Amino acid sequence: MHMITAEEKLKERIKELTCLYEVTSIIVNCDYDQVEDALKGIMHCLQKAWLYSEVAQVKLISDQYNIATPDFPDDPVYLESSVKVFNKKVGGLQVAYPRPKYNEDDFLKEEEKLLGNVCLEVGNLLERKQIKDNEIIIKRKMERADRLGILGEITAGIAHELNTPLANILGFAELLKTRVTKDTQASKDVDKIINSAIFSREVVKKLMFFACEMPHQMSLVNIGPIIANAVNLMEPSFKKKKIVHELNLGDQPIFLRVDTIQLTQVIFNLVLNAIYFSPVKGKIGITVKETNGNIQISIADQGPGIDPKTRDRIFEPFYSTKPVGEGSGLGLSVVHGIIKSHKGTIKYRSNKPKGAIFTVDFPKI
Template identity: 75%
Template sequence: MIPTEERLKERIKELTCLYEVTSIIVNCDYDQIEDALKGIMHCLQKAWRFSAETHVALVTDQYSIKTLNFPDQSVSLKSSISVFNKKTGYIQVVYPLPNYGSSDFLLEEKKLLKNICLEVGNLLERKQIKDNEDLIRRKMEHADRLSILGEITAGMAHELNTPLANILGFSELLKTRIKNDPQANRDLDKIINSAIFSREVVKKLMFFACEMPQQMDLVDIVPIVSDALNLMQPSLKSKKIVDELKFSTQSIFLRVDAIQLTQVIFNLMLNAIYFAPPKSIINFLITDKEKSVEIIIKDEGPGIDPKIRNKIFEPFYSTKPIGEGSGLGLSVVHGIVKSHKGTIKYLPNKPKGTIFVIEFPKK
């Protein structure tokens, strides 16, 4: 039997533990939640009857924390942690063997451990809710930014089309009038070539802004993708890069704009070829799923720096040297995929490189 005075001391320790744990949770910084969990474990150590010999382990699907010198042989109390009614871990309080046995644990300590596990579960639920809110907010901000950029670029494209058409038209007229001046003709050729290049940039802007008219048809995309990759062979061979193209079935039918799909393949392959090292492999896998078609491109380049991951689909943003890229390739791809109600994401390739995953819904 435990003396009444000792029982009273134990109740005070347990109430103090509950108060301290509640204070830790109320003042918790969700970015430093592991520190809060360690603080809760320390409170539990102090609350147990033989606190000097008490050790605590807290294990969840995200955390695994133990007190120093955690014994291999022990007797323990254990209670589960639930997050949204799903068991995701446990807290274990132990005494080392052979000095202690299960009878050294008090009934009140079992109740205390259960209450602390409930509080920890509530804390992890709130953290998960906050993380989800932050993720949704970032996605909405990114979508809003791209939407605004789309409106701006659409306006720019329309405004530039007319002057570019005038430059091309009047340059061609001047060429017919100035036939005996070779230098003037060479200068006009430069003007015409620059105007044509600018027109292509405008076309990419309109792709990004989804302003290009779409011709949606149910087509077999296997020959479309194969032909697009065949056209890239000279670029692949120049860097001695091997491309591996695989289809899940011989025919994959999808309702798409064939020209825009080709544009997606071109832009992603051009990016992969540019960043892939010589003698590397670019994998291209197209899978026919029940409700969608998945396109995966894997390269072995340097990968995408996490610091710029929120910018890669923005127009005019490029990691290539000045003069080697307009910064419109991935933004065009994003615009086309979005106009087809699809999704595009990227993942790190292991051990190095980038994986782009595009999913087009079947309609």
């Protein structure tokens, strides 16, 4: 490395100060939806600030990004500094020269300090992005909870309003049937009315589950046998699609205060959904475990998963991703209502490499 004159040193300080100013400007004006573009701009600023700027190349590797300038060398000599987000290392920034023309002595001490300062700024940017992302997630969850709450109130009102006329339809249809015994066609028509009224009453019952209006028969039970029985009842459905299912209940009994019939409904609905969306010869995993004072039930399938665009609507009544005629759209809303009334939560995440995992958490009271 050649000796640097006072004039060259001054030029280097100006380049470094200019770099810091430009980096700060990029971050101040950064749109959080275009953070990658901002990072590329910061990397370009770093290139210009180095002593041999015409050959300097920059690379950023982190848990979210892997960006390098176009001519980053295969066998570089480089300076590196850590990028930290909330005091945790998430990656690093490298500024490199190509070997063998350049070596470690070609880097200036001031450049090492500059890289450290830029890494601090990049860490601050990524921190702010993470805070913003978390705010958006929390806002969406609150909006979803508000929407489901309003739907619950409306649904409860509708269910109560429908209960009385349905009871009247059913009662008078039963009376009418006793009077038309000689007219075969009329008797068949009355049977259709009765069956339709019973079906409608079941829909109302499901709406009341969603609205948390159904009474509980709560008792402290070992939930393992209840879940095992519910899964065993679905054996014909598993065999029909040649689906392999694994039930993992652990070695110890797991006790929970729960309405056993409603818990069975939750398992039925979630497993039947998993069977419906699973490919032939697919695999479904049902796992029950106790963690941090919670009882967790997970049901994983290998189906197509859920489109991110519709993910927030899957627990709404009458919303279904199944073809018309194959689903009422009440399965998951019933599950949501039962779990909510037991003070629990249900979450969805993608299965890897494909499929869906529904996780139900019940507090162990």
